[in-house]
Amino acid sequence: DQQVKQNSPSLSVQEGRISILNCDYTNSMFDYFLWYKKYPAEGPTFLISISSIKDKNEDGRFTVFLNKSAKHLSLHIVPSQPGDSAVYFCAVTSQGGSEKLVFGKGTKLTVNP
Amino acid sequence: SAVISQKPSRDICQRGTSLTIQCQVDSQVTMMFWYRQQPGQSLTLIATANQGSEATYESGFVIDKFPISRPNLTFSTLTVSNMSPEDSSIYLCSGGGRYGYTFGSGTRLTVV
DSSP states (O other), rough: OSSEOOOOSSEEEEEESEEEEEEEESSTTEEEEEEEEOOTSSSEEEEEETTTTOOEETTTEEEEEETTTTTEEEEEESSSOOOEEEEEEEEEEEETSSOOOOOOEEEEEEEOO | OEEEEEEOSEEETTTTEEEEEEEEEEOSSSSOOOOOTTTTOOOEEEEEEEEOOOOOOOOOOOTTTTTTEEEEEEEEEEEEEEEEGGOOOOEEEEEEEEEEEOOOOEEEEEEE
């Protein structure tokens, strides 16, 4: 029973265009949402996060949008760069819980020059 | 944010043997976790490493198979015991607090 779903295993975009990565979750008790980026042979690197009290958080080229009613979040990368090519994981934490993260399966983003 | 050094980065082990993976954090962190990432899968939480007490294991993971130590707030080990080829995976440690988790670089384990 997947609590966090990233339904697109891969995404390919052209350099300079927007990349949109999507994530759906099932439990309305989740209240903090994170995106991690992972290069091969490296551990995941924290990218950006959003609390359930917000619907948007922006950091440079990266913006995360949260739609609580739809239990959906997305990561927008604008403009996309070849160095953004990596696997992106969506992660969530539960309200008042032990602060452990639940991860999606990841989306492999390829940005073509 | 904290920096985590994890070792070994990779190993090839014989079935039936055990491997201990170490994680050292450059600062004290509240929480430390151990994850497994099997090919094509997401990161699956094995357990929460509790400082000075027994780890808290997730469903499907047991202490006899994955003993964990956390003697202080900057160090933890995970042992994969009596290994079988099904244990071949990437193992990752993570540390930090709710608003910032850092990961080690991972240990790629192959059991032959």
